[in-house]
Amino acid sequence: xxxxxxxxxxxxKHTDGAREIESKAHNLPELIVDIETTFPALKPHLRDEQGQxxxxxxxxxxxxxxxxxxNEKYAFQDGDEVLVIPxxxxxxxxxxxxxxxxxxxxx
Amino acid sequence: MAVAYELRCRECGKxxxxxxxxxxxxxxxxxxxxxxxxxxxGRFTREAIAxxxxxxxxxxSLLPVPEDYVPATPAGWTxxxxxxxxxxxxxxxxxxxxxDAVCLPTLSFKDRVVSVALxxxxxxxxxxxxxxxxxxxxxxxxxxxxxLGLKAYILVPADLEPAKILNTxxxxxxxxxxxxxxxxxxxxxxxxxxxxxxxxxxxNLRPYYAEGSKTVGFEIAEQLGWRLPDNVVVPMxxxxxxxxxxxxxxxxxxxxxxxxxxxxFFGAQATGCSPISTAxxxxxxxxxxxxxxxxxxxxxxxNPADGPYAARCxxxxxxxxxxxxDVEIVSAIQELAETEGVFTETAGGVxxxxxxxxxxxxxxxxxxxxxxxITGNGLKTTDALAGAxxxxxxxxxxxxxxxxxxxxxxxxxxxxxxxxVLVGGANVR
Numbered sequence: 032x033x034x035x036x037x038x039x040x041x042x043x044k045h046t047d048g049a050r051e052i053e054s055k056a057h058n059l060p061e062l063i064v065d066i067e068t069t070f071p072a073l074k075p076h077l078r079d080e081q082g083q084x085x086x087x088x089x090x091x092x093x094x095x096x097x098x099x100x101x102n103e104k105y106a107f108q109d110g111d112e113v114l115v116i117p118x119x120x121x122x123x124x125x126x127x128x129x130x131x132x133x134x135x136x137x138x
Numbered sequence: 139m140a141v142a143y144e145l146r147c148r149e150c151g152k153x154x155x156x157x158x159x160x161x162x163x164x165x166x167x168x169x170x171x172x173x174x175x176x177x178x179x180g181r182f183t184r185e186a187i188a189x190x191x192x193x194x195x196x197x198x199s200l201l202p203v204p205e206d207y208v209p210a211t212p213a214g215w216t217x218x219x220x221x222x223x224x225x226x227x228x229x230x231x232x233x234x235x236x237x238d239a240v241c242l243p244t245l246s247f248k249d250r251v252v253s254v255a256l257x258x259x260x261x262x263x264x265x266x267x268x269x270x271x272x273x274x275x276x277x278x279x280x281x282x283x284x285x286l287g288l289k290a291y292i293l294v295p296a297d298l299e300p301a302k303i304l305n306t307x308x309x310x311x312x313x314x315x316x317x318x319x320x321x322x323x324x325x326x327x328x329x330x331x332x333x334x335x336x337x338x339x340x341x342n343l344r345p346y347y348a349e350g351s352k353t354v355g356f357e358i359a360e361q362l363g364w365r366l367p368d369n370v371v372v373p374m375x376x377x378x379x380x381x382x383x384x385x386x387x388x389x390x391x392x393x394x395x396x397x398x399x400x401x402x403f404f405g406a407q408a409t410g411c412s413p414i415s416t417a418x419x420x421x422x423x424x425x426x427x428x429x430x431x432x433x434x435x436x437x438x439x440x441n442p443a444d445g446p447y448a449a450r451c452x453x454x455x456x457x458x459x460x461x462x463x464d465v466e467i468v469s470a471i472q473e474l475a476e477t478e479g480v481f482t483e484t485a486g487g488v489x490x491x492x493x494x495x496x497x498x499x500x501x502x503x504x505x506x507x508x509x510x511x512i513t514g515n516g517l518k519t520t521d522a523l524a525g526a527x528x529x530x531x532x533x534x535x536x537x538x539x540x541x542x543x544x545x546x547x548x549x550x551x552x553x554x555x556x557x558x559v560l561v562g563g564a565n566v567r
Contacts, residue, residue, distance in 0.1 A: 039161075039166075039328075039332065040332045041161045041162075041163055041166050042166075044163050076164055076165060076166065077166075079165075085149075085165060085166055085167065086424075086446070087149075087161075087166055087167050087168060088166055089325075089441070091325060094318070094322060094325075096321065096427055096441060098426070098427055099427070099429070114325070114329070116325055116328050116329070117161045117166045117167075117328075118168065118441075118443045119160045119161065119168065119324075119328060119340070119341055119344050119443050
């Protein structure tokens with residue numbers, strides 16, 4: 032059993048330009064470990080300081096957000112195509128646009 | 139800062155200069171435009187703004203475009219209306235409507251963000267632009283791309299309102315209907331933007347695009363006589379607008395154009411697509427995606443990219459978020475039109491209904507200065523009112539028929555007698 036994993040452009044700097052991998056992972060946690068093992072340089076970028084996968088990274092299985100399929104519990108099927116796509120936000124809120132600090136003391 | 143504005147990662151702080159990019163290479167988080175407020179300090183003054191054009195470009199020195207940029211489209215500078223009649227109905231004594239239902243050129247607030255996005259598309263040398271859209275953005279991109287001579291590809295969910303489809307096609311844009319909801323369309327656009335060298339206003343140009351929303355906040359403050367309101371009620375789709383209005387207020391405070399004040403931010407969603415209001419009510423910034431099912435299709439984003447920031451903005455400001463049913467949305471569209479003469483689309487119905495509820499629940503006090511943001515025009519979603527009004531039977535062009543019609547209408551002949559015009563003391567019949 033294997034799934035095809037399509038990586039975003041943003042990852043390529045850390046994957047020597049690779050855009051796609053085949054994985055034998057059975058579910059999302061296994062897949063993330065597999066990606067990190069294949070591309071060790073990607074690991075520190077994929078997870079935050081607490082070791083959690085960064086919240087802006089989304090996973091889709093055959094066009095559907097994996098969170099609608101059971102997220103980590105979803106069992107990959109042979110031939111699934113998994114898309115990894117970072118969220119595109121442009122928001123700003125607590126961070127001060129002047130000093131750039133979350134806890135701004137400018138005023 | 140060496141330049142007047144540049145991209146900066148929201149999470150890790152890495153800077154990128156200016157380039158069509160929306161995701162940090164290091165932590166894959168969203169990039170944002172950071173303006174150099176010190177550099178703008180001398181130019182961004184009340185006097186200089188007052189001398190500027192009657193459009194959002196009066197705030198050009200805090201928008202991400204070069205100093206010598208000459209805008210092609212005068213978007214924004216929409217009316218801020220007092221709303222006493224609506225106020226009386228919902229228990230508000232100091233309520234204002236920011237009316238972007240009449241934002242030019244395509245009658246929604248999206249004209250603001252597109253103006254900034256396409257300015258940057260030209261600067262980066264794109265000859266083709268595009269977007270994923272729930273409708274209003276499609277109209278805005280199509281119109282302004284036509285004006286700038288850019289090719290446009292617009293991707294929309296297949297079930298979009300016919301008026302919004304027509305209002306995109308008429309400008310000669312290539313409209314691509316996608317068999318899926320907005321979140322499917324948006325994901326596809328992320329992939330397309332990686333494959334084609336196009337400027338997608340809400341993908342690779344998004345950091346620039348989003349800054350255009352600040353002009354709603356700048357205008358509210360200026361139109362209130364350079365002061366900030368107590369509360370702002372904002373509709374939420376992707377969640378960007380509410381955070382950018384707050385950013386605008388902070389920049390005005392920083393530059394000394396308004397007195398410092400903690401404005402409370404209230405978010406409005408439709409219950410059929412309420413991932414942000416659900417998070418706010420649960421006291422979290424973690425957004426659980428939803429499958430949208432609401433007539434408010436311009437707000438139907440089940441996986442809102444700026445959701446965590448919007449939820450944080452609301453929580454930190456001491457505000458709240460609410461969501462309302464489709465029935466309430468339609469009633470609110472009618473109520474706003476009947477009381478204030480403003481015909482808004484379904485998103486405006488959401489904002490109006492949520493505003494009413496916030497007063498009813500005591501979350502906004504009657505005397506507080508409150509601005510409700512109406513972001514789109516009712517002519518685009520007339521299907522939401524299908525069946526709301528009966529088609530009247532035609533009558534003959536005779537006065538007697540008209541009088542009989544009035545009598546049938548309410549059966550109150552006495553009132554009608556009094557309504558007759560008296561000329562020279564004679565009752566003219």
